Amino acid sequence: MxxxxxxxxxxxxxxxxxxxxxxxxxxxxxxxxxxxxxxxxxxxxxxxxxxxxxxxxxxxxxxxxxxxxxxxxxxxxxxxxxxxxxxxxxxxxxxxxxxxxxxxxxxxxxxxxxxxxxxxxxxxxxxxxxxxxxxxxxxxxxxxxxxxxxxxxxxxxxxxxxxxxxxxxxxxxxxxxxxxxxxxxxxxxxxxxxxxxxxxxxxxxxxxxxxxxxxxxxxxxxxxxxxxxxxxxxxxxxxxxxxxKDQRTGLYNHSYFENLLEDEIKKAKANDTPLSLAMIDIDDFKKYNDQFGHLKGDMLLGFLGNYLKVESEVAEVVASRFGGEEFTILMPGYDENKARSFINRLRKKLNDTYFEGVEIFPSGCLSYSAGIATYRIDIHDKSQLVELADQALYYAKKQGKNNVHVYGSGANKESEIDFADDVRDIEQQLKLFLYKDVDTFKHSKRVFRYAMDMSEVLGLDSVERRNFVLGALIHDIGKLEIPWGILNKRDKLTAGEWETVKRHVSWGKRIAETNEKFKELVPYIELHHERYDGGGYPHGFKGIQIPKLCRMLTIIDSFDAMTTERPYQKTKTFEEGIEELHRCSGTQFDPELVELFVHYLRLKAETQQQPAAGLETS
Structure with a gap:
């Protein structure tokens, strides 16, 4: 040789x-x-x-x-x-x-x-x-x-x-x-x-x-x-x-991509060189398929595959078909900024490239959304990098499509999207109350809005705000386990029935623990009936043994419950509710947090913005 x-x-x-x-x-x-x-x-x-x-x-x-x-x-x-x-x-x-x-x-x-x-x-x-x-x-x-x-x-x-x-x-x-x-x-x-x-x-x-x-x-x-x-x-x-090779697009297939990604991660780790991965998804591809049929849709996939192949070869990166209308571009030697610039340039060039039928797309042109993740030293498996790129692609889609998002580059935007998704997920679960106890559903939504306002009053950071607000929304989820007859009983509950109702905090805890991303909300579900003087349930915690935001949730929960109209129950007025908070300050409620909440209520009233308790929603 x-x-x-x-x-x-x-x-x-x-x-x-x-x-x-x-x-x-x-x-x-x-x-x-x-x-x-x-x-x-x-x-x-x-x-x-x-x-x-x-x-x-x-x-x-x-x-x-x-x-x-x-x-x-x-x-x-x-x-x-x-x-x-x-x-x-x-x-x-x-x-x-x-x-x-x-x-x-x-x-x-x-x-x-x-x-x-x-x-x-x-x-x-x-x-x-x-x-x-x-x-x-x-x-x-x-x-x-x-x-x-x-x-x-x-x-x-x-x-x-x-x-x-x-x-x-x-x-x-x-x-x-x-x-x-x-x-x-x-x-x-x-x-x-x-x-x-x-x-x-x-x-x-x-x-x-x-x-x-x-x-x-x-x-x-x-x-x-x-x-x-x-x-x-x-x-x-x-x-x-x-x-x-993928026969339809001419790009490398999923199996080859996974093997190559594993090799490139090893090289990046050994040589301390940058590596970026882009996940690309054709915007509104289903709409095109439905309009023109699968044969035409396959032609569009082939067109985009050839486009990515040509551009990738010039840039010395590797394009692959991930599956369906999703593609990947593996970019050895590309840091976050270089990868974003390259993928964004490809996106803009594609927008200006005509393909028959693109007029039906909302943007009037062929477009894709892309998520980019860059290799970090704490990434030890190829699936981790793929997951981050896929999550970045999700954020790109949520921001209106025809967009490129780098994972971690817009932490605030990502938090907002995640928060909105979590709210939607919890609301889907709470909708079960619509057939079992519509009042509990409405109550949870009002407590949620109170918590949104109080998170600003308390100056919470993004993590505390998320947990507090979502905890307020899901705090009564355990009531789904209470029998319908007890939950909707108009007469006074028996001792046994009351014990059943009190168990809803434990049931709610178990429900939240089945979902990994809601485990941090467990304290709000389990402890929102604890009292400041130690007389609450299920543990009888006292004072600062109860987390601060759980003590705040107890005040909000109680105020909404006493000031909301419900059939066959006496309802307190706005002023009577505030008076009750003051009366129970130091026993049931944290005195300092009561003053903060009452001050918030007064400001809302003075600006003629009725507090959430005065609003009925469906």
């Missing part, structure tokens, strides 16, 4: 210094071993130099690739080994010298320094192999059966020098593990070099016994083998393409 057989060699300083060293070593070795031997060749020897040179050039031209990595290989090394076995190292060095000059003159696109380094590597391989061959008792000339160990040793050294010289170069460029790099090279080339040994021995036999005709037969056989390897790699590629 030469340095031309690996793609994209970076000319970084460590690699350049290493190549200078290799070039000096190769040049010195060539001078010491060759000593201008071709100056003394006979005409017949020159014929064989040209013949072996031609064979090497032909085999070098018919390169091939081996799966799975697809690294370029050629069988020209079999010619150099045959030269060592038949004529010796100086003759082989003459062939590689003229071969390098011929390739350099033919392929001038490759920098001269690469040709020179390649020549130096081959020189070291040939000389090292020859020394071992001679040391193991090998003799130049016809192939001898009892010298097989010498032939095998020559090949091993030839192989080891090649692997080590190129492997160490890649280690200097990319660091990582030298062992892993060498292991990769060995895995890629071992089969080729074993084949090379057999071919070199076959070539030696053919040349010794059949001359130029034998060499011609060998070249023909090698070309056919190279062509077969090419066909094998082509077939492998076809199978691989079908396995990793």
């Amino acid at each position: 030469s340095i031309f057989k690996r793609p994209k060699i970076s000319r970084e300083l460590p690699g350049q210094l290493y190549f200078v060293f290799i070039s000096l070593m190769g040049c010195l070795t060539f001078l010491l071993v060759h000593r201008g031997e071709f100056l003394y060749y006979s005409p017949s020897q020159w014929v064989w130099v040209y013949a072996m040179l031609g064979a090497a050039l032909i085999l070098n031209y018919f390169t091939f690739q081996l799966p799975p990595e697809g690294n370029l290989q050629s069988m020209d090394s079999s010619v150099y080994l045959a030269c060592i076995f038949i004529y010796g190292a100086p003759f082989a060095l003459s062939v590689i010298l003229f071969n390098t000059l011929a390739i350099a003159l033919y392929d001038r696109k490759i920098p001269f320094w690469k040709h020179f380094v390649n020549f130096s590597i081959y020189t070291l391989m040939i000389v090292g192999s020859s020394l071992v061959f001679n040391a193991a008792g090998g003799q130049t000339g016809p192939i001898l059966n009892n010298h097989f160990g010498a032939y095998l040793g020559a090949l091993l050294v030839y192989f080891i020098i090649n692997v080590f010289l190129l492997g160490f170069y890649y280690y200097l460029l990319y660091r990582g593990s030298l062992y892993d790099i060498l292991k990769s090279f060995i895995k890629d080339t071992l089969l080729v070099y074993l084949s090379t040994l057999i071919l070199s021995m076959v070539l030696s036999v053919l040349i010794v016994h059949n001359g130029v005709f034998g060499l011609t037969l060998f070249i023909g056989l090698s070309i056919m083998l190279s062509y077969s390897f090419k066909q094998l790699f082509s077939m492998y590629n076809e199978v691989q393409e079908k396995a990793i």
Whole structure:
């Protein structure tokens, strides 16, 4: 394998210094071993130099690739080994010298320094192999059966020098593990070099016994083998393409994306480099499908897939189809700002790209919403990054679609969206009261609005506000477990029935604990009937044993209950309710919080904004 057989060699300083060293070593070795031997060749020897040179050039031209990595290989090394076995190292060095000059003159696109380094590597391989061959008792000339160990040793050294010289170069460029790099090279080339040994021995036999005709037969056989390897790699590629590509869009499929994401996360973690993931969803795709049918919808998916593929290849990122109308773009080396800029540019360009039927979309153009998540050190699994990108996509959709949102970049906006979703989820559960006890449903909504106002009065932060307000909304959820007859009884409850009613705080606690995101609301459900003097239930907590916001909820809950009209029950007026709060201040209620709440009620009344207790909602 030469340095031309690996793609994209970076000319970084460590690699350049290493190549200078290799070039000096190769040049010195060539001078010491060759000593201008071709100056003394006979005409017949020159014929064989040209013949072996031609064979090497032909085999070098018919390169091939081996799966799975697809690294370029050629069988020209079999010619150099045959030269060592038949004529010796100086003759082989003459062939590689003229071969390098011929390739350099033919392929001038490759920098001269690469040709020179390649020549130096081959020189070291040939000389090292020859020394071992001679040391193991090998003799130049016809192939001898009892010298097989010498032939095998020559090949091993030839192989080891090649692997080590190129492997160490890649280690200097990319660091990582030298062992892993060498292991990769060995895995890629071992089969080729074993084949090379057999071919070199076959070539030696053919040349010794059949001359130029034998060499011609060998070249023909090698070309056919190279062509077969090419066909094998082509077939492998076809199978691989079908396995990793989505047939409808031409993008990578979900399975390939997951494997690639796992690899890129490992690289980002090991090298401390940025990595971003974008989740993309076509806006209102269902509407397009319903209007024009699934066949046209598939054409739209193919159109967007090709668009993302072309743009991604230019930007050196990877686009995949995640499923349905969702796509992913994996962006190694992209930080949050670069990723947002790229995805937003794609979005705007797509808006200006026409596709038949886009007039039916609300925006009048083809658009997508996208969520971006960037790799963080606390992300240990690919599913975490996907989940964050998916959540960011959700936020983008909630902000009106045709939008790009980076996870964590708009914490306030994200909190508002999450809060609104939580309210909606709780309200869906509370609607069960509409058939069982509509008054409890209305009461919960009013207490919720009181809590919204009081969160501002108390100056709560976003987390405290969320928990307090949602806790106020869900505080009576446990009443769903109370039998209908007890919950709607107009007469005085018996002692047993009252015990059943008191258990609603425990039932509500269990309901909230079944939902992970509502576990923080449990104190508001369980403790809103505790009293400041310790006479409440279910635990009989007293004073500051009861969390402050739970003490506030007790005041709000009680005030609304006593001032709201309900059939067959006496209702207190606004002033009577305030008087009752003052009367129970220090016993049932926290005195300081009573004053805050009463002050809030007075301000509402003075500004002619009736408090929530005076409003009836459905």
